[in-house]
Amino acid sequence: MAVKVYERVLDLFEAEGIDTIFGIPDPNFVHLFHLAEERGWTVVAPHHEASAGFMAEAVSRMTGKAAVCAGTLGPGIANMAPAIMCAKVENSPVVFLAGQRARITEQRVRRGRIQFVQQAGLFEPSVKYAASIEYAGQTDEIVREGLRRALTGGPGPVYIEYPSHVIQEELDVPPALPPAAYRLTGQQAGPDRIAEAAGRIRAAERPVLLVGHGVHTARAAEPVRELAELMACPVVQTSGGTSYIKGLEDRTFPYGFSPAAIEAVVTSDLCLAIGTELGEPVHYGRGRHWVENEANRTWILVEQDPEAIGVNRPIDVPLVGDLRAVVPQLAGALRDAPRSPSPDLDDWIARDAARLADLAATAPSGTSPVHPARLIVEATKVFPADGIMVRDGGATTIFGWTYSQAKPHDVLWNQNFGHLGTGLPYAIGAAVADGRRRPLMLITGDSSFQFHIAELETAARLGLPLVCVVAVDYAWGLEVGVYKRTFGQGSRETGTHWSTATRLDRVAEGFGCHGEYVERDEDIAPAIKRAYASAKTAVVHVVVDPKANSEEMPSYDEFRTWYAEGMQ
Structure with missing residues (x-):
């Protein structure tokens, strides 16, 4: 079918379930924005491109999908820089679309060029992938590669630019492929690893479930809730994982700020960490509150990026895959023989409730x-x-x-x-x-x-x-x-x-x-x-x-x- 490049870009995003775009429309994007609105997309034009990027990041966190933000060439892209860096550090899969002048402008040996700077090179250190659609026929491969990089391994932002004349060119292309046809989706952990992890959890006397930011951004609360109930253990929040999972509110304690959390960590003989990099806010899982009982503690980590395994601390049982696929695997392995509740769980719940009530009374x-x-x-x-x-x-x-x-x-x-x-x-x-x-x-x-x-x-x-x-x-x-x-x-x-x-x-x-x-x-x-x-x-x-x-x-x-x- 014959489509304009800007139509194809929307087709490729729609195949990923994306239907929202943020940005300030300018000549690079007016056709794309106009068509997106005609198709029923939510199109939001804020007052600053940094805000647009932050808004897109929030959409990604609330949907578990990639999100899209657009910025005009030159100043618009400069304004998006803070949001690009934030998305990198926050592990947010945002696609930052950028306008650019024709490539001949870059190749000319001239000064005084209006609204021009070599943008891609500036952002390469802050994104997982940076590319330019210089020819209409590159549209599918570049957009798909951007989505593949954004959503594979540790999530993160990508940057894609195209000159204004390219977006108006026509393509003769088949319907857009669904995600599973061109990138890895729903990766599970190996059954041997799942069996080993389940066995260690059953054998533990005082396990803890360490829940991080990724549980929220993957929209994985329900499978994690089932797993926590099968483990019958306390849930310890990282500072990034402060969204409470419905049904687990009473047994969820913030790491470092709740005495119940500290005691649960110190006395634990197994930690199952999900959706966390085990970074500085949890002392890498090896410092401060983790030092005591370290020799007797087993570590299981659910991690999408295999290169992250063992970086911040040794891991006994790595479960590599998408937590939305791995957590149900693990729950399934425990379903026939759930654990008895941890011995101090009821006491920790009562003490943490009393702590919150006391804070309310004594503030x-x-x-x-x-x-x-x-x-x-x-x-x-x-x-x-x-x-x-x-x-x-x-x-x-x-x-x-x-x-x-x-x-x-x-x-x-x-x-x-x-x-x-x-x-x-x-x-x-x-x-x-x-x-x-x-x-x-x-x-x-x-x-x-x-x-x-x-x-x-x-x-x-x-x-x-x-x-x-x-x-x-x-x-x-x-x-x-x-x-x-x-x-x-x-x-x-x-x-x-x-x-x-x-x-x-x-x-x-x-x-x-x-x-x-x-x-x-x-x-x-x-x-x-x-x-x-x-x-x-x-x-x-x-x-x-x-x-x-x-x-x-x-x-x-x-x-x-x-x-x-x-x-x-």
Whole structure:
């Protein structure tokens, strides 16, 4: 059949189940965007290409599929650079489409070329694959290779560009192939390895299930839930794997921040790790809380990338394959003889529930400005049970780790790269992927919120059920704390403060959103309820105590062990 290149590009993405694109349309993409909308795609044009990339990453996390973001040649691609780097570090399979001038422009020995830079070479270190569709006939092979690389092994971003004249050329091609016809899908582990892993799990007395970011991004909660129930053991979350699996909320404990998690790890004789790189936030599975009992602990790792096996620590039973295929294999091997519950599981569940209740009761209250711990408690107590939680910010996120009273089934935050400003675009992308059905709550600091604050207009235009709860200390709170620890109390904190006249609720109203201004903790929950009731995207501006925000971050010493104290 005869099709234009831009039609074929859409065909190839549709074969992968992709039906959403983010970007700012320009001459390179107007035909593609127009046709995508005609075909029923969701086409979202934000105010900045970095936001577009973050939104696409959120769609990938919420769907378990690759996602697509487009940027115009030159400046548009430059704007997407932060999102490309984030997708690399966060292991997100985003296809970044780029416009480019005709290749003759690159070959000319001239200066003063408009909107031109050799783009592919700039991004090669930050992506798994970079290529240019220079001839129409390359379209299938390059797009498929991009998707193959993005989704094979450890997931990650790819970069594909094409000159504007190529996209208008015609191809005579057969229907697009389904994924299984041109790349490896649903890879299972070998039956011998599955049998060995199942035998070791049955023999263990105190196993733990270590759940990471990949369980959420693969949308594998249900098979992991069955496996956890068959193992009858505690579930320990990595800092990236903070989405709670439905049915396992009570027995799921955050690594390093829950005494139950620490005790479960220290006393464990087997760890089954799924969807995690065993990186710095879990001390590579060999430092800090893992040191004790190391000689008696068996390690089983489910990992899609065979090159990752044994890199950060020795693994006794590697299960190489897609966790969406491997976890059901393992559950099937255990189904006939599930384990008896771990001996301390009920005690850990009770103690962790008591810990959360105590934090809610003891978080400082009655102050104005509000203590940031109390902000987290009050906001998360009214978090909708079916909602999507998005996190952003430095000090605000650290308070959130400890004081959150909610156990969301979907949590998005930029954990590995730590890129501030991702929260609002992530929330928009997540809402789009969800079909704008479930309520969302973004808990963020004012510093990070202002990175991409223009996207409030995008959220309002799309009518998203999003409430942004912003902890406002009128400062870079985490950096203020660094100044104090480095130079002592009363030191000059250069470049960290701004005007207390900043009113984010009024900014929100200017974008057509609902705004609330809060100075007392007892007003937080009512303000959030009014925000949801408004049926608009909303911003709740909560003034927090800057001294507490910079000096009283909970579990900060534990956080520092991720990259300090000899762990480099």
